[in-house]
Amino acid sequence: MTSRPLQNPDNPTNSTFTAVDVVLDTAYQHIDAAEWKKLFSVAKKSKVKEFIADMFAGKHINFSEDRPALHSALRNLPKSPVFLDGIDVMPAIADVWRRIDALCNKWVGVTDVIHIGIGGSDFGPRLAIEALAHVPGIESRGMRMHFLANIDTAELARILDRAQPNSTRVIIVSKSFTTLETTMNAKAVVNWLKDNDCTKGQITNSLFAVTANVPAAKEFGIEEDNIYPFWDWVGGRYSVWSAVGLPIALQYGFKTFEEFLAGAHAMDLHFKNAPLEENLPVIMALALLHQQQKQGITAYAAIPYADALDAFPKWLQQLDMESNGKSVDRNGKPVKYSSPVVFGSTGSNAQHSYFQLLHQGPDIIPIDFIAVRKPMSERPEAIAHHRILLANCLAQAQALAHGKTADNPNHVYPGNRPSNLLLLPELNAFYLGALLALYENRAATLGALWNINSFDQPGVEYGKVLAKPIEKALVSGSDPIQANDDIDAVTAARINLLNS
Numbered sequence: 001m002t003s004r005p006l007q008n009p010d011n012p013t014n015s016t017f018t019a020v021d022v023v024l025d026t027a028y029q030h031i032d033a034a035e036w037k038k039l040f041s042v043a044k045k046s047k048v049k050e051f052i053a054d055m056f057a058g059k060h061i062n063f064s065e066d067r068p069a070l071h072s073a074l075r076n077l078p079k080s081p082v083f084l085d086g087i088d089v090m091p092a093i094a095d096v097w098r099r100i101d102a103l104c105n106k107w108v109g110v111t112d113v114i115h116i117g118i119g120g121s122d123f124g125p126r127l128a129i130e131a132l133a134h135v136p137g138i139e140s141r142g143m144r145m146h147f148l149a150n151i152d153t154a155e156l157a158r159i160l161d162r163a164q165p166n167s168t169r170v171i172i173v174s175k176s177f178t179t180l181e182t183t184m185n186a187k188a189v190v191n192w193l194k195d196n197d198c199t200k201g202q203i204t205n206s207l208f209a210v211t212a213n214v215p216a217a218k219e220f221g222i223e224e225d226n227i228y229p230f231w232d233w234v235g236g237r238y239s240v241w242s243a244v245g246l247p248i249a250l251q252y253g254f255k256t257f258e259e260f261l262a263g264a265h266a267m268d269l270h271f272k273n274a275p276l277e278e279n280l281p282v283i284m285a286l287a288l289l290h291q292q293q294k295q296g297i298t299a300y301a302a303i304p305y306a307d308a309l310d311a312f313p314k315w316l317q318q319l320d321m322e323s324n325g326k327s328v329d330r331n332g333k334p335v336k337y338s339s340p341v342v343f344g345s346t347g348s349n350a351q352h353s354y355f356q357l358l359h360q361g362p363d364i365i366p367i368d369f370i371a372v373r374k375p376m377s378e379r380p381e382a383i384a385h386h387r388i389l390l391a392n393c394l395a396q397a398q399a400l401a402h403g404k405t406a407d408n409p410n411h412v413y414p415g416n417r418p419s420n421l422l423l424l425p426e427l428n429a430f431y432l433g434a435l436l437a438l439y440e441n442r443a444a445t446l447g448a449l450w451n452i453n454s455f456d457q458p459g460v461e462y463g464k465v466l467a468k469p470i471e472k473a474l475v476s477g478s479d480p481i482q483a484n485d486d487i488d489a490v491t492a493a494r495i496n497l498l499n500s
């Protein structure tokens with residue numbers, strides 16, 4: 001058995017790039033110098049640099065909804081003016097920061113927080129709360145942070161079984177404040193407070209909202225002082241940097257929230273100012289485009305070798321696939337490329353699951369290996385365990401890149417399977433912020449390369465519309481229904497099955 005040589009043995013010293021102390025190593029992408037040159041000229045032709053400038057300048061790059069995508073302003077801690085249609089948005093953002101900071105000092109004796117939200121109003125804060133829980137030395141207020149997203153009452157029941165009604169605070173998070181899962185769950189939690197003898201005043205004081213639709217939150221019964229606004233120019237999946245990230249500040253302190261924003265802001269400055277050839281989000285986007293063009297890839301995996309980042313792939317799935325899972329471009333013309341299927345889970349666990357397919361399956365699936373230099377725990381075993389964790393990460397990437405010959409075809413690894421290595425110096429609020437902003441900016445760059453509007457999501461709506469007549473028809477024991485304008489024959493039969 002021998003190792004195969006790399007197809008394009010790059011000089012490994014030329015394949016590493018650093019931004020905000022995050023190292024990207026593209027050696028196993030097998031992209032040679034001439035190919036990189038071509039890729040950068042594609043970036044220039046696609047006007048990536050101009051697109052980045054437009055994004056930060058508040059131009060209406062989300063043209064279908066006639067809005068900018070200004071989430072970068074939410075992490076602009078220096079408060080340098082960011083103009084939206086001639087008005088600086090920073091004073092309004094800074095006012096929300098001041099209110100979040102004040103709230104952190106106000107909550108005394110709170111045992112449970114129920115954060116109700118779904119999609120972009122859920123993945124980001126859920127990931128951050130989990131990821132930061134084990135940062136050595138982090139100050140945590142130790143509240144039980146419950147995330148309630150699913151309309152399935154199993155999640156609701158699990159949370160309500162554990163929470164103590166008299167010392168619970170509820171944060172209802174919804175950009176639109178019309179999402180049915182969220183409003184129904186919020187009503188159920190309010191009823192639970194009532195059923196547990198909380199007074200009207202207690203309930204009013206326990207309810208908070210984060211939304212871009214303040215009138216709807218008031219209408220729901222939330223006091224104006226308890227409503228934390230954000231704005232329609234923040235896409236839901238880009239909203240963790242707004243008051244949607246409130247749980248981060250409440251649990252770990254406002255300073256930690258600021259560090260999270262600072263890491264993202266540092267990555268934004270890199271994205272905005274670094275030349276394309278040194279720009280991490282751009283390089284990662286181009287590497288993916290290359291694998292689409294050359295290998296026809298239709299999926300990629302993100303594998304964090306860090307238990308703390310268990311929720312990262314879920315966050316990334318919404319970011320990438322909701323942003324760029326589209327088949328027409330900005331001009332309504334069919335696209336050549338759009339978002340591959342994104343999946344992933346933590347290493348080394350993932351190795352013991354679907355890595356077989358990544359090594360020997362017929363399809364080539366590029367991987368982002370995400371590793372952290374420092375272990376997250378201070379246990380006596382930490383150094384030895386971490387060494388094994390990192391060794392596994394490096395070994396998988398090498399095996400995928402080189403492959404292996406063997407007489408027995410069953411033992412042959414084809415090799416030439418591309419991957420990136422992303423190395424964070426440590427996992428804390430700052431580097432978590434930098435990591436998420438890196439991927440956000442990569443998604444935006446991919447949108448620019450594919451000529452896709454990455455900031456709308458019209459495809460999500462139709463299924464929601466259809467759910468309404470179906471819900472009406474789903475009445476146990478009712479007479480069988482026939483197919484009609486809203487419900488086709490297959491679905492009608494399924495409804496009848498459920499109703500029987």
Ligand SMILES: O=P(O)(O)OC[C@H]1O[C@H](O)[C@H](O)[C@@H](O)[C@@H]1O
Pocket residue numbers: 118119120121173174175176177178179182236237322457460
């Ligand atoms: O925050 P909300 O308005 O409740 O929206 C929650 C989610 O709803 C939809 O599914 C959208 O596709 C998501 O982008 C959004 O994050």
